[in-house]
Structure formats: C-alpha cells, structure tokens
Amino acid sequence: MKTVTRFAPSPTGYIHIGNVRSAIYPYLVAKQEEGTFILRIEDTDQARYVEGATDLIKDTLLWLGLDWDEGPDRGGNHGPYYQTQRKEIYYEWAKKLIANGRAYADPTPSETVAKYREESNKAKKAFLYRNYRPTDTPEWKVGIPLRLKSEPKEYTYHDEVYGDLHLGPETQDDIILIKADGLPTYNFAHIVDDATMGVTHVMRGQEYLPSMGNYLELYEAFGLERPKFVHLPHILAPTGNKKLGKRDGAKSANDYRMDGILPEAMLNFLACLGWNDGTEQELYSKQDLIEKFKLERIQRAGARYDEQKLLWLNGQWIRRLFQEDAKALYARTQDFWPESAAKYDDNYKFKIFSIIYDRLKTLGDLKTMTNYFFEDPKVDMDVITNNKALKKLSEHEICDLLRQSVTKLQNVNEWTAENLQTALNELLTESNQKPMVLFGLIRIGVSFAPFSPALHDTLAVLGKNTSLARLNAVITAFARD
RNA sequence: GGUCACGUCGUCUAGUGGUUAGGACUCCAGGUUUUCAUCCUGGCAAUCGCGGGUUCGAAUCCCGCCGUGAUCACCA
Numbered sequence: 001m002k003t004v005t006r007f008a009p010s011p012t013g014y015i016h017i018g019n020v021r022s023a024i025y026p027y028l029v030a031k032q033e034e035g036t037f038i039l040r041i042e043d044t045d046q047a048r049y050v051e052g053a054t055d056l057i058k059d060t061l062l063w064l065g066l067d068w069d070e071g072p073d074r075g076g077n078h079g080p081y082y083q084t085q086r087k088e089i090y091y092e093w094a095k096k097l098i099a100n101g102r103a104y105a106d107p108t109p110s111e112t113v114a115k116y117r118e119e120s121n122k123a124k125k126a127f128l129y130r131n132y133r134p135t136d137t138p139e140w141k142v143g144i145p146l147r148l149k150s151e152p153k154e155y156t157y158h159d160e161v162y163g164d165l166h167l168g169p170e171t172q173d174d175i176i177l178i179k180a181d182g183l184p185t186y187n188f189a190h191i192v193d194d195a196t197m198g199v200t201h202v203m204r205g206q207e208y209l210p211s212m213g214n215y216l217e218l219y220e221a222f223g224l225e226r227p228k229f230v231h232l233p234h235i236l237a238p239t240g241n242k243k244l245g246k247r248d249g250a251k252s253a254n255d256y257r258m259d260g261i262l263p264e265a266m267l268n269f270l271a272c273l274g275w276n277d278g279t280e281q282e283l284y285s286k287q288d289l290i291e292k293f294k295l296e297r298i299q300r301a302g303a304r305y306d307e308q309k310l311l312w313l314n315g316q317w318i319r320r321l322f323q324e325d326a327k328a329l330y331a332r333t334q335d336f337w338p339e340s341a342a343k344y345d346d347n348y349k350f351k352i353f354s355i356i357y358d359r360l361k362t363l364g365d366l367k368t369m370t371n372y373f374f375e376d377p378k379v380d381m382d383v384i385t386n387n388k389a390l391k392k393l394s395e396h397e398i399c400d401l402l403r404q405s406v407t408k409l410q411n412v413n414e415w416t417a418e419n420l421q422t423a424l425n426e427l428l429t430e431s432n433q434k435p436m437v438l439f440g441l442i443r444i445g446v447s448f449a450p451f452s453p454a455l456h457d458t459l460a461v462l463g464k465n466t467s468l469a470r471l472n473a474v475i476t477a478f479a480r481d
Numbered sequence: 482g483g484u485c486a487c488g489u490c491g492u493c494u495a496g497u498g499g500u501u502a503g504g505a506c507u508c509c510a511g512g513u514u515u516u517c518a519u520c521c522u523g524g525c526a527a528u529c530g531c532g533g534g535u536u537c538g539a540a541u542c543c544c545g546c547c548g549u550g551a552u553c554a555c556c557a
Binding site: 047123166167176183185204234276304313389435436440444447451453 | 494
C-alpha cells in the first residue's frame with residue numbers, strides 16, 4: 001500500500017515553530033517511501049478562523065522545502081482539501097452512522113450541557129455526556145448537533161512512538177460529530193478525511209492520545225481499517241515544563257526567516273528536536289533526513305526548545321552552504337544588508353560576504369557587522385584610548401605608528417590581500433610592535449568596530465583610497481587635539 | 482478528581498544486563514602571529530527521579546512511590 005501522510009493545520013493564525021515539526025515528520029515519511037504528502041486545511045472552526053492564515057501556513061511549508069503533493073494550489077484526486085468544502089462527504093458518512101444506530105441528533109440546549117459538565121466537575125469526576133444521554137431524540141438534520149452513540153469498551157492499539165497502549169471504557173463518550181452550525185468537529189472530520197484520502201499514517205501531537213478511545217470506536221463503527229498512529233511528544237517552552245505555545249513567545253517561521261535563520265538550519269533543528277538516528281551526526285540536510293528518519297527513534301519525552309542550538313546550527317549551515325555554493329548563498333542575503341549598502345553593487349558586497357560569512361550566526365548579523373564597509377565610521381578617540389592593548393601607548397606614539405603604517409601601505413602597489421599581508425608583516429618587524437598593538441590600531445582606525453574580519457582581508461576589500469583616507473582621518477583628529 | 486503518558490550532564494541526546502555512562506549545545510582554559518568568529522585541543526558537568534526486589538552483576542528486567550505533563554469543548 002502506498003504511503004500517504006498529511007499535515008492538517010487549522011487556519012487560526014500563523015503556525016509557530018512548535019507545530020511545524022508535525023509537518024516535517026509526515027513529509028519525511030512520505031518522501032522516504034515515495035508516497036504522498038497531503039496538505040489539508042481544517043477550517044471547521046469559524047469562530048477562530050483567521051483570514052490569510054492559510055497563506056501563512058503555505059509560505060512556511062514552502063520556505064522549509066516541505067512541498068505537498070496534494071492540497072491547496074496543487075489539487076489531487078482526493079479533494080477538496082478544505083474541510084468546509086467537504087460537507088457533503090461528512091453528511092454522507094454521518095448518515096451511515098445514523099443508519100446503523102451509532103449516532104443520534106441531540107436536542108439538548110448547550111446551556112444544559114454546560115450544567116451537566118459543571119455537575120461533574122463539582123463532583124470531581126471526568127465529564128461523560130453519555131451519562132446524560134437524552135432518551136427522546138429527533139431525526140437528524142443540519143442545525144442539530146449529531147452525537148456518537150458510544151458503546152464503551154477496552155481498546156488496545158499500537159502507536160509507532162509510544163508502543164502498545166490500552167484505553168478503558170471511561171475514555172469513550174458521546175462526542176459531537178457534527179456541530180449545530182452544520183460543520184463537523186475535528187474528531188469526526190479527520191477520520192472521514194483520512195479514510196477517504198487514503199492516509200496511512202496519522203501523525204499528530206500527543207495531546208490527542210487521550211481521545212484515541214473515541215477515534216478507535218469510530219473506525220470500528222465505520223468498519224475501517226486502522227491507519228498507523230504516530231503521536232509526537234510536545235516541544236517544551238524554554239522555561240517551565242509546559243508545551244511551547246504562542247504565549248511563550250513561540251515565534252512563527254517567518255520571524256526566523258526575517259532574523260536570517262536559514263530554512264536548512266530550521267529544518268535540521270526541528271527534526272532533531274526529539275529525534276536522532278543513533279549516530280553522532282548533528283548536521284542533517286533534507287536529503288539526509290529523508291534517508292535516515294525512522295519513526296521508532298522519535299523520543300517519547302518532550303524536548304525543550306533551545307534557541308542556542310538553533311543559532312549554532314545556523315552558523316554551521318552558513319559555512320557549509322558557502323563552501324558548497326558561495327554565490328547561491330550570497331543571493332539569499334539581499335534583505336539583510338544595512339541600508340547604507342543599497343548603493344553598492346553585488347561584486348563589492350559579495351567580497352565582503354566572503355570574508356565575513358564565517359563569523360555570522362544569522363544572516364541578520366550582516367546588518368550590524370558590515371556598516372564600516374559602506375560608510376566612513378565616526379572617528380571616536382575613546383575607542384582607541386580605552387583599548388586594552390593601546391592604553392599603554394601615548395598619543396604621540398600612536399600617531400607615529402599610524403603615520404608609519406600609512407607610509408608603508410602607500411607603497412603597496414597591487415592592493416591584494418596577499419600583498420597586504422606581506423606589508424603588514426614587514427611593518428610589524430619595522431615598528432617593533434606586537435601584532436596586538438599594531439594590527440589592533442589599524443583595524444580600529446579603519447573600522448571603529450568591535451570586531452571585523454582579518455585585517456589584510458578588510459583592507460583589501462575596503463580598497464587603498466578608503467583605507468588610507470580613514471587612517472589619515474585618525475591622524476588628523478589626533479593633531480587637532 | 483478520573484484517565485493516559487513521560488522521567489540519563491543546565492539543555493538536546495547515545496545507551497535494551499558487564500561501558501572509566503559516550504556525543505552535541507552552553508560555559509571555562511589553551512592554541513591557530515590583531516579584535517570578533519571559525520577551527521583545533523583540553524576542562525567543568527548526569528550517585529541514570531526515589532525506594533525496594535531479581536541477578537555474581539542493573540541506567541537497562543519486576544514492583545511500589547514521587548515528580549512532571551497532557552486530557553476530560555458544538556477547539557483542533
């Protein structure tokens with residue numbers, strides 16, 4: 001049987017990164033078995049529906065490279081892929097249940113149901129509606145909630161992550177199948193959809209584990225074969241033990257994209273949060289993941305969301321992708337340069353990127369780390385006088401050193417990194433200074449930045465005119481004092 | 482309260498009867514002739530939730546306990 005998996009989000013806003021993983025794993029399972037990955041939009045909750053949320057979700061999936069085989073924009077043989085467009089299918093299935101006496105229309109007003117619930121809560125008992133099942137039920141029609149007529153019993157099932165599990169009769173209840181607004185509940189719709197779409201692996205968060213009793217009963221009532229169940233552990237918030245949610249500041253994938261996190265790193269990070277292949281590998285490409293992912297190696301305990309590791313992974317990916325194809329990676333940096341870079345061409349920016357990429361944690365770092373390549377830095381004498389290595393020198397000595405440097409550098413005819421390296425080394429012996437002092441001084445004089453790439457690289461990219469002009473500007477500033 | 486699940490360094494984890502309990506992130510120290518970062522080397526860090534048992538031997542098997550979380554919607 002062909003493997004079919006699905007990601008079925010609700011368009012109630014952006015999907016935060018904690019939920020993205022439940023799209024990644026089904027994708028990997030489908031791809032590694034040359035199966036089908038379906039995107040289904042579960043938009044049956046009209047109250048929480050957010051306009052544009054579907055686009056946000058699609059963007060996120062596309063950014064991460066999780067393209068779906070069937071679903072919105074792609075079509076497929078099992079559509080429609082929006083639940084609100086599948087009403088007729090649900091009604092048809094509902095009628096099967098009514099016909100064999102496993103569902104009934106419930107005329108009980110919701111206020112009364114609420115009262116029942118309150119009673120149970122007060123008595124400190126789990127609320128089971130079947131204890132209040134009405135005896136006189138009308139014929140079902142849209143407008144009246146349709147409930148499952150549960151026949152509670154023991155169930156045993158296998159979960160690919162959690163192993164063999166069993167559920168007692170107390171877990172089954174007369175759940176609502178179709179709401180008064182005529183739309184199905186998740187509990188009912190997902191089973192019908194998965195069955196009609198041929199889904200072989202039901203993958204979702206572990207919060208659905210307690211509802212399995214009801215689902216198992218539904219599969220049975222429909223005479224359906226059970227799909228494989230894969231419940232995923234929660235991703236925990238950075239602090240506390242609760243699952244990560246928007247309230248903990250769980251950001252959207254788009255937030256990370258704008259911060260300059262690479263999708264490769266995000267995919268790697270999320271996939272390995274609660275999963276590993278048993279080796280000591282840390283860096284996984286999408287292809288690696290597709291080849292090596294194994295459902296049974298998913299952790300059972302929740303994994304804490306640790307942004308530190310994401311950042312590290314991102315740095316690793318920046319370096320790796322640069323080695324693989326520097327130009328291609330550079331092309332992805334367009335939105336991350338400081339404003340002052342706008343008037344410079346790609347050639348110049350690519351040179352900068354080439355000497356600074358290996359100290360970036362995110363592409364966003366470009367914004368703060370490259371300013372001095374595009375505009376002359378403000379000459380700030382304090383930066384020099386407060387410098388640890390330069391403190392010991394008098395202003396006079398510093399000035400002399402600067403002049404000596406300018407003279408030396410002026411004689412570098414072909415302004416290349418190699419030649420500069422040579423000149424700089426000669427200058428070191430001639431001036432009889434420590435690298436910390438001499439190079440530190442030139443570095444600051446030319447950038448006034450807390451850190452920068454290797455000095456000879458920086459000077460080479462900056463160019464002869466700019467480099468010398470900046471050093472002269474510092475000399476002038478000293479003379480003025 | 483009922484039901485279910487989970488429990489190895491601060492964090493992510495390896496580990497399925499015999500290991501000095503391994504790796505990664507973070508942190509610290511040293512090195513790579515400037516800074517920052519990369520990279521390399523080394524270090525700190527888990528009495529394997531606790532208590533019993535089985536066994537010559539247990540993180541690994543059994544029992545009990547504790548802790549944590551999820552769930553008990555006309556939300557998904």
